[in-house]
Amino acid sequence: MNAVVRLAQSFDEWRAAARELIARQVPPACVQWQSRPGEGDLFSATPDAAGTAAPMLRLPRQLVELLQAAACFNVHDRWAFLYQVLWRWQLGQHDVLSPADADGARLHAMAKAVRREEHDMHAYVRFRERMESEGAPRFVAWFEPTHEVLPQVARHFARRMGAISWMIATPSASMLWDGQTLHAGPALLRGAADIDDAGEALWLTYYRSIFNPARVNADLLHSHIPSRFWKNLPEGAIVPAMLSGAANGERRTGQTASVGQRGGATMIPISAERAQPARAASTTLDQCRRCALWESATQAVPSAGPQTARIMLVGEQPGDQEDLAGLPFVGPAGAVLDQAMQEAGMARDSLYLTNAVKHFKWEARGKRRLHKTPAQREILACHGWLEEEIQRVKPQVIVALGSTALKSILQDGAVSMAPLIGTPVQHEGRWVVAVYHPSYVLRAPDAASRRQAYRVIVEGLRQALTLLQD
Structure with missing residues (x-):
């Protein structure tokens, strides 16, 4: 088949050409893409040059959104790549939508980079107020985006700024909002230095x-x-x-420099002990400062469940989603625990759920907050809260979800969990059952390990119910 040349400079132009090429069953290798204006619609059955309506392409919403986002990614072969993705989908190769596929991974990465650029533009566009002049926008901003995200970002600011007129200029284009309508235009400024701001x-x-x-x-x-x-x-x-x-x-x-230049002593020596004001002991969990974990956590995560519960489940510490929600076991590990409780014949609303450590300990990994195991000093600092809960609820059975919980319950930093799995122990007049933490099921290296860890949790919960009947 001879090479086919198609023109595209925007997503709308690309999808017009792609619709027609798909209808003619032209493979990606036979298409040469060039950037020039065009028109059309990929996703409706519009007539072609001969007046024949090409068949409508039915694509999932996720794929359409990914294609539209990736079309803004500033790379020379984007149109050819997007057509290749579309071609594979039409051939039934639906794994092209998966990040595990090579093309799918690139598509997701392009869309993610574009969305990140939109977020950055929302955050770092700075509008400068100009002197009043007839017909000119009141506020003007200059930004240098890596990808072509100006139109969608302009729509965002149009919703946020109401009837106030403004313009965002970039090295390649401008968007003007007159208070009612957005207008696209060519580049009108050369940089932020072209903007005078009276304020x-x-x-x-x-x-x-x-x-x-x-x-x-x-x-x-x-x-x-x-x-x-x-x-x-x-x-x-x-x-x-x-x-x-x-x-x-x-x-x-x-x-400041002006204060520091004054005569006389500028620093007064004082001991660290005397500098600390006297503080009353913490009376609520939100006030707890017994260790440093509160400084980086969103909030302390309290317990949940009836005060008369006969079984108490104690985890290690809140996770990322628990830290944000202020509730225990609402993230992925909580979902595993819910499934195990259902299989064991337990009702969540009949159990008392809590954690040995009440604040989320984490370390930054890029933009993610990853769980970090609490140190023994942090377990000890938080033990008073757990002890108060045990004395108040008076459960007959405590299920320790993981090693950290077991160490806190037994007050033994050297205790090992492995020998106690499947073997309940008596501690201070109540049974203690040791099982894996549900997050271990999610982190296990292979399917066999995950099944085994999950089975330990289910059997431990069943064992807790059996101990109630003895």
Whole structure:
């Protein structure tokens, strides 16, 4: 088959050409894509050049959204790649939608990068107010996006800013909002320097006044705001000087340069012990400061369940979703536990669910918060809360979900869980049953290990019910 040339500069133009090529069963290898204007609609049965309606393409919504997002990814072969994905789908190769497929992985990665760029643009676009002039937008912003996300970002700001007129300019295009309608146009500015802002001096004065050199963390500051955005932020012009001042003495005194230049003593020595005010003991979980975990957690996660429950389930600590929701066992591990309870014949609302450690301990891995096992000192610091729950509820059986819970319940940092699986022990007048934590089922290396770990949990829960009847 001879090579077919098709023109595309936007998603709408690409899908018009792709619809016609799919109808003619033209394989990707026979298509050469070029970037020039066009028109059409991929997903409706519109007539072709001969007046014959091509068959409608039925695609899942997820694939359409991925194609539309990936079409904004700024790479030279995007149109050819998107057509290849579409071609494979029409051939019945639906695994092209899966991240495990090579093309699927690239499609998802492109869409993810585009959505990230949209998020960054939402966060780092800075509108500058211009002097009033007839017909000109009141606010103007300059941004240099990596991908072609200006139209969808402009729609976002149109919803947010109401009837106020504004314009966002980029190196390749501009979007103008007149208070009612969005207008697309060519590049109208060469950079942020082309924008005069009457209020920028006031903003910079305010920014300097709230800057605390004693608290600044330069590495964290730059990790939160990528370097490519700094040059177009108003405060980007003064932050380097303020960081330099913090590193050259202002950090030590926690004072501005003008205060630090005053005569007399600028620092008063005092012992750390005397500097700490007297504080009453924590009376609620939200007030607990017995260890440092509260500093990085969203909130303390309390227990859930009836105060008269005969069985208490004790986990290790809240996970990421529990930390955000403020409830125990609502994440993926909670789903495993719910399934195991159902199989064991237990009702969740009849059990008392809690954790040995009440705050989520985590470490950053990219943009994710990954679970980190609590240290023994943190288990000990939190034990008072667990002990209070045990004394108040007075359960007949406690199920320890994992090693951390077992150590806290038995108050033995050296206890091993393996010998106690399947062998309940008496502790302070009640039975203690040891099973794996449900998250272990999710982390197990293979299917056989997952089945075995899950079976231990189910059998342990059944054993707890049997002990109630003895």
